[in-house]
Amino acid sequence: MMKSQSSLGLDSVENTLRSIVRESDAYVIIRNGHCDFELSNIPDGVNVMGESKEKELAATILANKFEYVAKDGQIDGLLIECTSSIRLDEPLYVIFLDNSQIEQGRIYHNFYLLREGVRVNIIEKKLSDLGRAKKQNLNMFSSWFLENESALTYYGYELPNKSPYYSINNCVVIRQMGNSSCSFFTFYWEGGVTNNELEVFLDGEFAACKLYSVSLLLNSTIVNHKIRMNHNFPNCESCQLYKGVFNDNSSSHFDSIVYVNKHAQKTSSTQQNNNIILSDYASVKSDPQLEIFADDVKCAHGSTVGQVDPKALFYLQSRGIGKKDGTALLLQGFLCDVIDEIVDLKLREFTLNEFYKILSINHYYE
Amino acid sequence: MLKIENLQCSINANPVLKGLNLSVKPGEVHAIMGPNGSGKSTLASVIAGNDNYDVDGGDINFDNQSILEISPEERARMGIFMSFQYPVEIPGVSVSNFIKTAVTAMRKFRGEKPLSSSDLLKAMKENMDLLKMDSGFLSRSMNEGFSGGEKKRNEIFQLAMLNPRLSILDETDSGLDIDALKIVANGVNRLRSAENSFIIITHYQRLLDYISPDHVHILSDGKIVSSGSAELALKLEKEGYDEITK
Numbered sequence: 044m045m046k047s048q049s050s051l052g053l054d055s056v057e058n059t060l061r062s063i064v065r066e067s068d069a070y071v072i073i074r075n076g077h078c079d080f081e082l083s084n085i086p087d088g089v090n091v092m093g094e095s096k097e098k099e100l101a102a103t104i105l106a107n108k109f110e111y112v113a114k115d116g117q118i119d120g121l122l123i124e125c126t127s128s129i130r131l132d133e134p135l136y137v138i139f140l141d142n143s144q145i146e147q148g149r150i151y152h153n154f155y156l157l158r159e160g161v162r163v164n165i166i167e168k169k170l171s172d173l174g175r176a177k178k179q180n181l182n183m184f185s186s187w188f189l190e191n192e193s194a195l196t197y198y199g200y201e202l203p204n205k206s207p208y209y210s211i212n213n214c215v216v217i218r219q220m221g222n223s224s225c226s227f228f229t230f231y232w233e234g235g236v237t238n239n240e241l242e243v244f245l246d247g248e249f250a251a252c253k254l255y256s257v258s259l260l261l262n263s264t265i266v267n268h269k270i271r272m273n274h275n276f277p278n279c280e281s282c283q284l285y286k287g288v289f290n291d292n293s294s295s296h297f298d299s300i301v302y303v304n305k306h307a308q309k310t311s312s313t314q315q316n317n318n319i320i321l322s323d324y325a326s327v328k329s330d331p332q333l334e335i336f337a338d339d340v341k342c343a344h345g346s347t348v349g350q351v352d353p354k355a356l357f358y359l360q361s362r363g364i365g366k367k368d369g370t371a372l373l374l375q376g377f378l379c380d381v382i383d384e385i386v387d388l389k390l391r392e393f394t395l396n397e398f399y400k401i402l403s404i405n406h407y408y409e
Numbered sequence: 410m411l412k413i414e415n416l417q418c419s420i421n422a423n424p425v426l427k428g429l430n431l432s433v434k435p436g437e438v439h440a441i442m443g444p445n446g447s448g449k450s451t452l453a454s455v456i457a458g459n460d461n462y463d464v465d466g467g468d469i470n471f472d473n474q475s476i477l478e479i480s481p482e483e484r485a486r487m488g489i490f491m492s493f494q495y496p497v498e499i500p501g502v503s504v505s506n507f508i509k510t511a512v513t514a515m516r517k518f519r520g521e522k523p524l525s526s527s528d529l530l531k532a533m534k535e536n537m538d539l540l541k542m543d544s545g546f547l548s549r550s551m552n553e554g555f556s557g558g559e560k561k562r563n564e565i566f567q568l569a570m571l572n573p574r575l576s577i578l579d580e581t582d583s584g585l586d587i588d589a590l591k592i593v594a595n596g597v598n599r600l601r602s603a604e605n606s607f608i609i610i611t612h613y614q615r616l617l618d619y620i621s622p623d624h625v626h627i628l629s630d631g632k633i634v635s636s637g638s639a640e641l642a643l644k645l646e647k648e649g650y651d652e653i654t655k
Binding site: 355357358361366369372 | 457482484485491497499506511514515518550571
């Protein structure tokens with residue numbers, strides 16, 4: 044079982060790294076924006092480009108696949124290419140390690156390219172060994188290109204970061220070609236301000252994209268989601284399931300649009316945002332939106348904001364389960380439809396353990 | 410064991426119980442019958458500690474200790490169990506997880522170590538056999554999508570797992586067909602002992618054909634208006650509430 048750190052000292056970063064090295068044969072370690080080839084263990088079928096020698100090749104691929112990249116041969120990020128020869132039974136870890144002393148405006152740009160027919164599980168973790176008093180502002184851009192028939196399962200963990208000065212802007216663009224599929228999981232615990240902008244382009248028939256997210260927020264943590272799901276081709280499928288539990292003064296804004304182009308007939312889409320608020324001072328704003336220009340589509344959307352069901356809690360109490368444990372059990376039940384979608388058993392257990400830790404160290408009741 | 414004295418309760422300032430007295434000794438089975446709205450379910454809920462009801466007067470003693478100020482979970486740990494008339498659906502929490510959490514909480518209160526997974530599973534299997542439940546039950550979400558009969562059986566299953574000293578069955582027979590009723594009654598009878606007591610709340614005499622009570626009480630308009638032996642229930646069935654509560 045992987046251990047995650049409870050504080051953010053250097054030791055804990057090392058421990059986390061060590062446990063990943065132990066658990067997995069495949070990891071890319073990105074230190075302050077550059078791939079650390081010595082620390083990394085890059086498997087066959089994965090090319091990490093962007094440093095010196097492959098720079099030119101990377102620029103060509105990027106200009107070809109990621110239209111908005113400047114075509115002057117200069118790139119300011121890494122290209123991680125998964126080629127068709129890839130045979131990964133274990134997930135590929137991508138670890139972002141940040142121990143730079145730059146306080147403002149750090150920018151990472153990562154391009155992921157999944158070649159035709161490639162199936163890969165990628166786990167991203169962000170580790171920082173900065174002290175909690177340090178201000179830190181990260182801008183992360185990730186661009187994903189999924190060629191025909193490729194399949195991505197992505198898990199992104201924002202590890203607990205107690206610093207209220209931590210702020211991160213995640214900008215993610217996913218472009219999917221025909222018959223590709225993408226399951227994109229993101230988990231948010233506590234610490235600072237996170238602004239997520241996520242745009243998906245379903246640019247080939249029968250592409251499927253599923254976005255899952257859980258936020259378990261404490262203190263004055265803010266996690267905002269701005270999402271645009273573009274159905275540009277017929278017969279595509281998309282799903283959004285965003286769940287949140289908010290305590291203390293935490294807050295969140297879910298602002299999501301599903302756009303269905305007039306050519307995108309037979310679109311099937313769901314968009315769901317469910318929230319439980321545990322404190323009088325927490326707040327949630329939820330705007331699920333649909334923009335539909337085709338006439339033969341199936342689109343559902345909904346959102347809820349509520350509290351722990353007092354009847355269910357009494358039921359648990361009447362069986363000898365205290366308020367705190369009972370609330371944790373109910374919240375776990377509330378989050379389980381996302382958890383159940385995590386196919387990798389080890390990862391499911393890891394995620395559940397993180398939940399338990401957060402639920403058990405805090406007083407989720409008045 | 411349980412002694413209720415002059416209990417007065419209200420919900421949203423509407424009085425429901427208006428001076429109720431009841432005494433239950435170890436090993437006894439009491440049936441409480443009465444028309445709709447007489448306060449039967451309120452009595453069960455108040456003993457279990459549901460704070461939707463306001464206690465306006467009187468006292469409830471369990472083991473010679475007033476429990477009015479005690480939380481529902483502590484009452485449960487002292488050995489009080491209520492089988493819900495409408496068991497709550499809890500999506501995402503499996504029956505086995507629920508039972509495990511409850512059993513562990515009870516054992517912790519008694520200073521005992523948690524049961525090993527295999528011992529717990531064994532105990533669950535035994536009780537499921539007793540109630541003729543199939544093993545797929547354990548992995549289902551608590552009461553979610555259960556039929557009325559399954560929900561009631563699940564209540565008795567919890568009762569069997571927690572082995573309380575005082576069990577209150579709030580209309581456990583409603584919504585059960587005759588076969589399910591027999592299974593549930595059989596389960597309850599197996600759990601009867603010289604130490605364990607039951608309060609059975611019911612509309613009909615039917616359940617009492619299978620679980621024979623030591624005492625029968627008739628509740629009307631928030632008070633017990635008549636008490637007697639098992640024959641009282643038969644008389645009630647024949648003559649109706651109107652005759653007896655007159």
